[in-house]
Amino acid sequence: MQFDSLQAFFAMGGYALYVWLSFGVSLLALVWVVADSASAHKKLLRNAREEQARQSRIAAARKAQTVQSESEQTGS
């Protein structure tokens, strides 16, 4: 350890503002980029599932419709 005490460590020889500002902003930026990627991943998966559910609903509705119209045709 280069510093005598914890206070000296945080004071950074008078350059506390610049050193801690640099490290703090860098940490924030790195955390943000990971969090953004992870949350986008969740959102995409959710969207994908909703989209596919919609597609299968559309397919089911179409199928029901054709069945209905076929039965109407046979009925008439």
Next chain:
Amino acid sequence: MNTLINGIFKRDMALAFRQRSELAQPLMFLLMVITLFPLGIGPGPVTLQKIGPGVIWIAAILSSLLAMERLFRDDFWDGSLEQYMLSGQSVAAIAAIKVLVHWLVSFLPLVLFSPLLALFLNLTVDMYVALMLTLVLGTPLLSLVGAIAVGLTVGLQRGGVLLALLLIPVFIPLLIFATSAVDSAALQLPYRAQLAIIGAMLMLAMATAPFAIAYALKVSQN
């Protein structure tokens, strides 16, 4: 091959000269931007001489960005670009000829105009010669590199600002070397090195840009 290239050259020249006002607008813009600087900064001859080369180059880049969009826009929207691509000719050659026409109609007038600009900004004769040389070597580079980005953004509805965002950073080295050449000329120093670098960039662009433009157009045409 030759007939097609010839045809495109003649057609584009004829089209450009038929839309004279569109041709003149970027030049008028350039002139007005240059006028703003003495008004905004002060008419001191020493100040003007100091900022002159930079102002002329920045104004040239900005006005070129305004006119750049025209390069492929009409051909894209009326479908002739698609016809060129289906013609079986090399798209790179067609792109090169279109860039040449663009340089002739929008930058050559600027180079011819530059004595007036130099006069406005109180440049010395040495500085003017250097400015002229950098413009002659540098503006084809603007056309060539700009055409790549135009090719990429031509299919987008609102590509204008995006085009500027893409191109300004790419043009910065050219701006640095061109203005540094003129500054050296002002101090009676040799500026061949800067010209050589601009020339090298131009050679690189001439060798590679047509293929990049062709690829970009293909991407846009999808």
Next chain:
Amino acid sequence: MWKWLHPYAKPERAYQLCVTLQPYFLWPGILCLLVGSLWGLAFAPQDYQQGDSFRIIYIHVPSAILSMSTYVAMAVAALVGIVWQWRTAFMAMIAMAPVGAVITFIALFTGAAWGKPMWGTWWVWDARLTSELILLFLYLGVIALYGAFEDKQQAGKAAGVMALVGVVNVPIIHYSVEWWNTLHQGATISKFDKPSIAPEMLWPLLIALLGLALFIAAVTVMRMKNEIIRREYHRPWVKDLAARALGDDHAV
């Protein structure tokens, strides 16, 4: 080699590869970053000229180096995509762009915070700071171009061309120190034969560099997974994946 590499051009295999690689990049990366910065902050000896302010080097230099290498890596991915028509290469390229921009921002910010005590101002138009700023613009341009297209396939190709155009600027950035001599100090660790930095200071720097590189790789892999899903929206394997990841709470 092609036989071995080729399956990864298929999105599903590429996704699996990303999932496998992610922990190997992320955790060692974070560990190295922590070790490097703690060592640098607390245990490395003080610089005799700059005092403790030099400790910013442990984040500034790695981010400055890697901001450029990430751009080059992006351009290489774009080239691979254009030449061999690899769709996954474009995805890798666009995955690198945002993290590269963030790293460039960090390099700029820490440079400014270091410049204030050393040069007395937050910003100087010094060659390397300026080129770093241009690099940030180049990243933002690639991201903006990618975002402007609806069709992401087309967007990847377009952004790839722009990345290749921009990469011409990277050597200019690198050699700008020689081209425009200004008050920025010379490169610190590239001269390995006669290092101008004490070994006790150098080791934590190298560890932080490695850590940040691994971290960038990890984020790239994470974002690449996202890109793959975005383009393979309708495939059954994405459905299975979503079901597994989110749990079958309200399954269809």
